[in-house]
Amino acid sequence: MRDILEAVAAGDLDPAVAEARLSGYATTGAGRFDAARETRRGVPEAILAEGKTPDEAATLAAAAVQSTGRAVLTRATDAHADAVADALDETTTLDRDRRARTLVARAPDFERPTLDATVGLVTGGTSDAEAAGEAAVILEAMGATVTRAEDVGVAHLGRVLDHLDALRAADVLVVAAGREGALPTVVAGLVDTPVIGLPVSTGYGHGGAGEAALAGMLQSCTVISTVNVDAGFVAGAQAGLIARAVSGARAATEGGGDATDERAEDGESDRNDAGER
Numbered sequence: 001m002r003d004i005l006e007a008v009a010a011g012d013l014d015p016a017v018a019e020a021r022l023s024g025y026a027t028t029g030a031g032r033f034d035a036a037r038e039t040r041r042g043v044p045e046a047i048l049a050e051g052k053t054p055d056e057a058a059t060l061a062a063a064a065v066q067s068t069g070r071a072v073l074t075r076a077t078d079a080h081a082d083a084v085a086d087a088l089d090e091t092t093t094l095d096r097d098r099r100a101r102t103l104v105a106r107a108p109d110f111e112r113p114t115l116d117a118t119v120g121l122v123t124g125g126t127s128d129a130e131a132a133g134e135a136a137v138i139l140e141a142m143g144a145t146v147t148r149a150e151d152v153g154v155a156h157l158g159r160v161l162d163h164l165d166a167l168r169a170a171d172v173l174v175v176a177a178g179r180e181g182a183l184p185t186v187v188a189g190l191v192d193t194p195v196i197g198l199p200v201s202t203g204y205g206h207g208g209a210g211e212a213a214l215a216g217m218l219q220s221c222t223v224i225s226t227v228n229v230d231a232g233f234v235a236g237a238q239a240g241l242i243a244r245a246v247s248g249a250r251a252a253t254e255g256g257g258d259a260t261d262e263r264a265e266d267g268e269s270d271r272n273d274a275g276e277r
Helices: 002-009 015-023 037-041 054-068 078-087 126-142 157-161 164-169 183-188 211-218 232-254 259-276
Strands: 026-028 031-033 046-048 070-074 093-097 102-106 118-123 145-149 172-177 195-199
Touching (some): 026 054, 031 054, 046 054, 054 078, 054 102, 070 078, 078 093, 078 102, 118 164, 126 172, 126 195, 145 164, 172 183, 183 195, 183 211, 195 211, 195 232
Parallel strands (some): 046 070, 118 145
Antiparallel strands (some): 070 102, 093 102
């Protein structure tokens, strides 16, 4: 703690960064940014721009870049993106995806994590691209490799079967679909990898705002997990956590040991230490 305080006093450390290191979050006039979430949870903190003014989103984004080296914004409009660009140093890299309504800002020295795992992102139709794109941004922020199979809805099963080899090669799948939400159920019946269903509010008529897709996925007769309607961030984060576990297991195996054995050894060591105390 003293080192941090001395660095602030000497002008070598920004107060926002110091606060984040000491308390785990940075406080701004627009709210608090959870700077420790990625370390604590494995998922980067995201700033939901929807419902915030451009200035509020920009203030939080600046705190995020200062304290973690990166800011991830979801549901961002062009006004939000412009305000963030104005608030950050010109050396900051900005990646804007208008379709997914996301913005990622990275400081020059930020190093994106890398996972040895692949997540397949599957969409029933082009209209599902917004929610799926939000999932992709989060997955890439977590370091996973993302592959895509787009516009493969169940109206023609041949479109799914054309991608079957790639779907089976992925470590986890996020499958986005609107209408009746049947695609994740179909895909899950063809692969042996975890499938996360992402219901999308596309379609019209009864249940057209995503309710039918959500109900269909919850009632799936094949084993899938389902997130809320249009919850691309949640689907991406959940798939990213699975990818992170897969990557860790591969690293342990390639390192000459078995991940299960290492956990057992760690547990034995903890028990011995406890006995000594």
